Structures are given as C-alpha cells and as structure tokens.
Amino acid sequence: MENKTYDVAVVGGGIAGYTAALTLKNFKKDFVWLGIKPFGEKLFNAEQVRNFPSFSGNGVELAALLERQMIVEEVPFTRAKIDGIYAAGDGFTLTCGKISFNARAVILATGVETETAGNASEYLGRGVSYCAVCDGPLYKNKTVVCELSSKNYEEEAEYLAGIAKKVYAFCRYKNSGFRAENIETVDDPIVKIVGEGRVSGVVTKSGKTVAADGVFFLKDSAPPAVLVGGLETEGGHVKVARDLSTNIRGLFAAGDVTGRPYQYIKAAGEGLVAAYSIHKFLIHEKSFATQNLFP
Numbered sequence: 001m002e003n004k005t006y007d008v009a010v011v012g013g014g015i016a017g018y019t020a021a022l023t024l025k026n027f028k029k030d031f032v033w034l035g036i037k038p039f040g041e042k043l044f045n046a047e048q049v050r051n052f053p054s055f056s057g058n059g060v061e062l063a064a065l066l067e068r069q070m071i072v073e074e075v076p077f078t079r080a081k082i083d084g085i086y087a088a089g090d091g092f093t094l095t096c097g098k099i100s101f102n103a104r105a106v107i108l109a110t111g112v113e114t115e116t117a118g119n120a121s122e123y124l125g126r127g128v129s130y131c132a133v134c135d136g137p138l139y140k141n142k143t144v145v146c147e148l149s150s151k152n153y154e155e156e157a158e159y160l161a162g163i164a165k166k167v168y169a170f171c172r173y174k175n176s177g178f179r180a181e182n183i184e185t186v187d188d189p190i191v192k193i194v195g196e197g198r199v200s201g202v203v204t205k206s207g208k209t210v211a212a213d214g215v216f217f218l219k220d221s222a223p224p225a226v227l228v229g230g231l232e233t234e235g236g237h238v239k240v241a242r243d244l245s246t247n248i249r250g251l252f253a254a255g256d257v258t259g260r261p262y263q264y265i266k267a268a269g270e271g272l273v274a275a276y277s278i279h280k281f282l283i284h285e286k287s288f289a290t291q292n293l294f295p
C-alpha cells in the first residue's frame with residue numbers, strides 16, 4: 001500500500017482518462033492515472049476515425065499522435081486494473097489486488113463493454129464476479145464458468161482452475177490455449193445466467209444449460225456499480241450532473257461510462273470537464289455539497 005494520498009486518481013486508460021490526466025497535469029495537481037493500457041484497446045481497433053476534429057486516419061495513427069503528446073507533456077501512466085474503489089475518511093482507497101492507492105477525489109473513466117449475458121447484474125454477489133483473484137477462493141472444488149474477453153485473461157482462468165474442480169471457458173476470441181486439464185472450452189456464447197436466488201448455471205446460444213456454482217466475467221471493464229458500492233447508475237451508465245459529479249462526494253465520471261453517444265470527442269470533452277470540476281472541488285472541498293450538484 002502506498003502511504004501517500006494523491007489529489008486525484010483517474011481510473012481508465014481510454015481517451016476520457018487521458019484527457020482528464022492531461023488537464024490535471026496542466027492544473028499542477030498531484031494525480032495518478034491508472035489503467036490497463038494507455039488510450040484503451042478500442043482505439044487500436046478503430047479502422048477509420050472520421051469524426052475527430054482535425055484528424056483523419058485509423059485508430060493506430062490517432063494513438064501514435066496521442067502517445068507523442070503524452071510523452072511531450074510528460075503525463076505519467078500507471079498500469080493497474082482497479083478492482084474496488086472505497087470511500088475512506090475524506091477521500092478514497094482504490095485497490096488492485098494487494099496494492100492500493102489513496103486519493104482525495106476520483107475520476108471514473110472506465111468505458112463500457114457489452115455483456116453477453118444481459119441479466120448478469122441480477123446475480124452480483126450471488127455467484128457473478130468480475131475478479132478471479134478476489135472471489136476465486138470461494139469456489140474451492142466447485143464448478144465455475146468464465147467468459148474471457150481476450151487472451152490476456154487466460155492467466156486468470158488458469159488461476160481459477162487451480163482452485164475449482166472444473167472450469168468451463170467461454171472465449172470471445174479465437175485460438176485459446178489453456179494448460180490446465182480441468183479447463184474445458186465451450187464455443188457457444190452465453191446468453192443468460194440461471195438460478196433461483198443464486199447462480200446455478202448459464203444458458204448458451206444453442207439452448208444448452210451448463211451447470212455451475214459461479215460465473216466470472218474476465219474482461220477490462222466491470223460495471224461501475226461493481227467497482228464502487230452505492231454508486232447511482234441508470235441503464236448501466238453512471239448518473240452524473242452537468243459538472244460530471246456523481247452521487248458520491250468527490251467521485252466524478254467521464255466518457256462512455258456516463259452514457260451515449262459513444263464517441264472519442266465526447267469522451268475527451270468529458271475528461272476535460274471532470275478535471276475542471278475536480279479542480280474546483282479540491283479548492284472548495286469542505287463546502288462542496290454533492291446534493292447541490294444535480295440540476
């Protein structure tokens with residue numbers, strides 16, 4: 001655990017998080033920008049970006065420009081997948097496994113990721129998890145299903161296989177390669193989670209039911225309410241006021257996580273606004289009343 005307390009922690013390596021970090025740097029704030037990869041995976045997959053002012057090209061080219069700016073402006077990036085954000089005293093503690101970061105305020109810029117099983121949120125804390133390391137030990141000698149968004153998560157599935165009796169791996173990519181003998185890959189997407197009260201299995205697109213005690217979604221983004229207990233959401237997005245404050249004092253949100261349109265220019269704009277709002281919040285911290293922020 002770091003002893004220091006940052007002014008701000010920005011969570012999310014996408015364009016919203018980057019713009020927030022760049023703006024905080026200009027405000028000379030002491031911040032930590034946390035994410036899985038600078039500029040996020042989505043940018044690298046964009047074939048053509050035609051709606052970002054003054055730019056025309058593909059995502060890789062835009063990422064190269066952003067990286068050049070990040071180096072010139074000396075915006076530091078810390079690789080960390082945050083698994084929990086907790087209000088603690090006058091600020092927040094953010095955890096990444098056994099590592100933690102402290103900050104007076106937080107900008108949540110974690111993007112959105114589509115869920116294959118639309119009813120996963122009904123089973124949160126009742127068999128659905130987004131973190132193998134956090135919840136894996138609950139499934140000793142049991143059967144679990146895991147849905148992996150990319151090869152990067154095979155290590156987490158292998159970790160689960162070391163605890164559980166059996167792991168069914170649903171991979172949303174080609175050419176998976178597992179070492180553990182108790183991992184069975186299923187090439188038939190999950191469409192629904194089933195169970196009375198808690199998870200008893202998943203139903204696949206072909207109509208097959210796979211019995212399981214737990215379901216792990218191993219991917220970059222977890223729903224915001226999973227990361228931050230008590231966070232108000234609406235239709236899966238974080239509910240924000242015009243200044244991008246949330247119902248939790250000192251916690252702001254920016255980018256796709258706050259809702260549509262899902263566009264770079266909107267995400268970048270919100271990253272900037274959230275950083276401005278936090279700058280104001282940190283000056284007037286004591287008198288800053290969250291209930292006044294919602295219009």
Ligand SMILES: Cc1cc2nc3c(=O)[nH]c(=O)nc-3n(C[C@H](O)[C@H](O)[C@H](O)COP(=O)(O)OP(=O)(O)OC[C@H]3O[C@@H](n4cnc5c(N)ncnc54)[C@H](O)[C@@H]3O)c2cc1C
Nearest residue numbers: 012013014015016040082110111220255256262263264267
């Ligand atoms: C294929 C494709 C093409 C697109 N093309 C265009 C286009 O041409 N024009 C356009 O305007 N928009 C386009 N978009 C939409 C655009 O990508 C998004 O609107 C934009 O990326 C949103 O930025 P963001 O920073 O809010 O979120 P993201 O880019 O999703 O970034 C969020 C980041 O947070 C990270 N993260 C999530 N949870 C955690 C956590 N717990 N701890 C640490 N990090 C975390 C994720 O890894 C991710 O990198 C496209 C999207 C896709 C998928």
